[in-house]
Amino acid sequence: MFKETHSRSIAKTLSWRLWATLTTIALVFAFTGQAGIAFTVGGLEVILKMLLYFVHERVWDKIRFGKQEIQPMVLWFTGLSGSGKSTISKQVFEKLNDLGLKVEHLDGDSIRHIFPSTGFTREARDEHIKRVGYLASRLERHGVFVIASFVSPYREARDFVRGLCKNFVEIHISTPLDECERRDVKGLYARARKGEIHNFTGIDDPYEPPENPELQINTVDVSVDEAVRSVMDYVKKAMNHG
Amino acid sequence: MFKETHSRSIAKTLSWRLWATLTTIALVFAFTGQAGIAFTVGGLEVILKMLLYFVHERVWDKIRFGKQEIQPMVLWFTGLSGSGKSTISKQVFEKLNDLGLKVEHLDGDSIRHIFPSTGFTREARDEHIKRVGYLASRLERHGVFVIASFVSPYREARDFVRGLCKNFVEIHISTPLDECERRDVKGLYARARKGEIHNFTGIDDPYEPPENPELQINTVDVSVDEAVRSVMDYVKKAMNHG
Numbered sequence: 001m002f003k004e005t006h007s008r009s010i011a012k013t014l015s016w017r018l019w020a021t022l023t024t025i026a027l028v029f030a031f032t033g034q035a036g037i038a039f040t041v042g043g044l045e046v047i048l049k050m051l052l053y054f055v056h057e058r059v060w061d062k063i064r065f066g067k068q069e070i071q072p073m074v075l076w077f078t079g080l081s082g083s084g085k086s087t088i089s090k091q092v093f094e095k096l097n098d099l100g101l102k103v104e105h106l107d108g109d110s111i112r113h114i115f116p117s118t119g120f121t122r123e124a125r126d127e128h129i130k131r132v133g134y135l136a137s138r139l140e141r142h143g144v145f146v147i148a149s150f151v152s153p154y155r156e157a158r159d160f161v162r163g164l165c166k167n168f169v170e171i172h173i174s175t176p177l178d179e180c181e182r183r184d185v186k187g188l189y190a191r192a193r194k195g196e197i198h199n200f201t202g203i204d205d206p207y208e209p210p211e212n213p214e215l216q217i218n219t220v221d222v223s224v225d226e227a228v229r230s231v232m233d234y235v236k237k238a239m240n241h242g
Numbered sequence: 243m244f245k246e247t248h249s250r251s252i253a254k255t256l257s258w259r260l261w262a263t264l265t266t267i268a269l270v271f272a273f274t275g276q277a278g279i280a281f282t283v284g285g286l287e288v289i290l291k292m293l294l295y296f297v298h299e300r301v302w303d304k305i306r307f308g309k310q311e312i313q314p315m316v317l318w319f320t321g322l323s324g325s326g327k328s329t330i331s332k333q334v335f336e337k338l339n340d341l342g343l344k345v346e347h348l349d350g351d352s353i354r355h356i357f358p359s360t361g362f363t364r365e366a367r368d369e370h371i372k373r374v375g376y377l378a379s380r381l382e383r384h385g386v387f388v389i390a391s392f393v394s395p396y397r398e399a400r401d402f403v404r405g406l407c408k409n410f411v412e413i414h415i416s417t418p419l420d421e422c423e424r425r426d427v428k429g430l431y432a433r434a435r436k437g438e439i440h441n442f443t444g445i446d447d448p449y450e451p452p453e454n455p456e457l458q459i460n461t462v463d464v465s466v467d468e469a470v471r472s473v474m475d476y477v478k479k480a481m482n483h484g
Contacts, residue, residue: 008308016298023290024266027283032274041269048265056258064342066250100306102384114376117369127359134356135377142344144384 009057013050021046070101072145073238074136074165075231078152078210079173080202081188082180084219084227088173089149091228096145096235103145106132120199126157133161140165153201155208167238171231172213177202179220251299255292263288312343314387315480316378316407317473320394320452321415322444323430324422326461326469330415331391333470338387338477345387348374362441368399375403382407395443397450409480413473414455419444421462 021042029038075092077085086107093105111132112118118128129152136146152158162168180202181189192200199205210216215234217227263284271280317334319327328349335347353374354360360370371394378388394400404410422444423431434442441447452458457476459469 005308005310011307012302015302016295019294019298020262020291023294024283024287027286027290028270031279031283037273041266041273044269045266048269049262052261052265053258056261060254060257065253066247068247104380104384115369115373117365123359127357131357131373135380138346138377139380139384142346142381142384142386 004057004061006058009054009061012057013053016053017046017050020049069143070239071167072102072140072143073167073169073235074140074146074148074161075169075171075235076136076152076158076161077147077149077171077173078158078213079175080177080180080207081151081200082183082185083173083175084217084224085149085151085173087224088217088219088227088231089147091224092231092235093147095228095232096147101145102143103147104139106136106146106148106150108150120205122154122199122205125152126154129154129157130160133157133164136161137164137166140167151201151207153205153207155210158210169215169234169238170210170213171215171217172210173219173227174209174216175219246299246303248300251296251303254299255295258295259288259292262291311385312481313409314344314382314385315409315411315477316382316388316390316403317411317413317477318378318394318400318403319389319391319413319415320400320455321417322419322422322449323393323442324425324427325415325417326459326466327391327393327415329466330459330461330469330473331389333466334473334477335389337470337474338389343387344385345389346381348378348388348390348392350392362447364396364441364447367394368396371396371399372402375399375406378403379406379408382409393443393449395447395449397452400452411457411476411480412452412455413457413459414452415461415469416451416458417461 024045025038025042028041029035032038075089077089079085086109089107090105093103096103112128115128118124129150132148132150136148139146158170162170184190188197188200189203191197192203201207215231217230219227222230266287267280267284270283271277274280317331319331321327328351331349332347335345338345354370357370360366371392374390374392378390381388400412404412426432430439430442431445433439434445443449457473459472461469464472
């Protein structure tokens with residue numbers, strides 16, 4: 001919810017007056033041939049119409065007609081640990097932010113940091129994803145783009161979130177398990193193989209790939225820049241058709 | 243995030259032109275004494291300046307200078323079951339909505355309906371309140387007022403939420419237990435007394451009243467209308483000082 005400040009109305013008044021009064025002076029001169037009258041009319045007009053314009057701006061700030069909210073989307077990145085979700089989604093977040101849009105980045109790791117008691121059983125994961133999805137859907141409803149980056153391995157929970165949102169865009173970062181395990185950025189695959197952590201997606205817990213994702217990106221074939229570009233292309237196309 | 247539609251710019255253009263051209267005609271007539279010239283200048287001005295004004299509006303729609311976001315608040319209603327939280331908060335929600343503000347109503351009962359597996363143990367309640375509070379804080383950050391209505395019996399969880407939000411307004415609906423039990427709108431106190439439900443706040447689970455709530459309302463002394471008015475007074479005062 002934005003309101004226009006008085007300084008905005010003043011700046012706009014001055015900006016308008018410059019162009020409008022030059023037009024008036026030119027018109028009066030064209031019809032009277034008298035520069036004196038043209039500039040006197042122009043001078044008086046400047047004063048009178050600046051006041052009028054400022055009041056007009058303030059009144060229109062109260063009128064809601066024709067103010068249209070941009071329809072946001074929920075961009076849901078799903079995929080194995082180490083697939084590249086966080087890297088790609090962070091850059092998409094920054095690009096949307098640079099466009100002046102309202103955008104929130106919800107990242108699995110950061111949110112688990114705030115709610116450390118969230119477990120990794122199917123039940124705990126489902127509850128977690130559904131609650132995050134509810135949060136995403138409320139933000140979307142109020143005009144905020146949401147970039148969500150979660151392993152979110154279960155199809156049912158993802159579909160629950162899809163049902164809550166208006167414009168749900170499922171982006172499957174489909175980098176295969178062997179590549180994710182080879183990268184093993186956080187050393188988690190090694191620990192899961194040793195049995196030090198349990199319910200680890202891909203090792204001793206399943207990943208159910210999306211059946212009809214809006215986008216699918218395999219970072220073995222595609223660079224981070226290319227991945228970000230294809231997501232942004234999708235978003236821009238959808239915004240123009242929405 | 244709002245953008246101005248073309249129809250808004252057109253309506254504003256017509257509205258401005260009416261007042262502006264009447265002024266021009268009056269000015270030219272005052273200086274030339276010739277109605278013919280005054281109306282010719284006025285007529286040409288109408289066409290030229292309408293185009294100029296429309297373009298000016300479209301350019302300014304891209305300029306962010308002076309657009310100020312209204313600072314929203316999180317109005318957190320806490321109190322026993324049957325204290326009047328839902329009734330009062332629903333009316334506050336509607337009043338804020340009528341003011342044209344962005345506002346979300348988060349109600350304990352409705353949210354438990356979406357997440358039916360949420361329990362009533364201290365641990366489950368704390369997790370629930372903290373997650374709802376996180377949701378409230380994200381909405382607030384993006385310019386949305388939040389009306390939250392939850393028993394939220396534990397001080398620590400409420401203070402956690404206060405820490406997440408920028409403008410947290412704790413409203414203690416302090417209707418005493420005996421009055422809530424006498425009303426027993428949902429028949430829950432009777433069932434709790436019979437031992438049919440457990441961990442029921444006020445019966446076999448504690449309620450920790452806020453120590454420094456921004457507002458405290460006891461519905462034994464105060465009607466719903468008066469309660470709503472005092473909340474709205476608080477909000478309006480805070481908005482003018484914010």
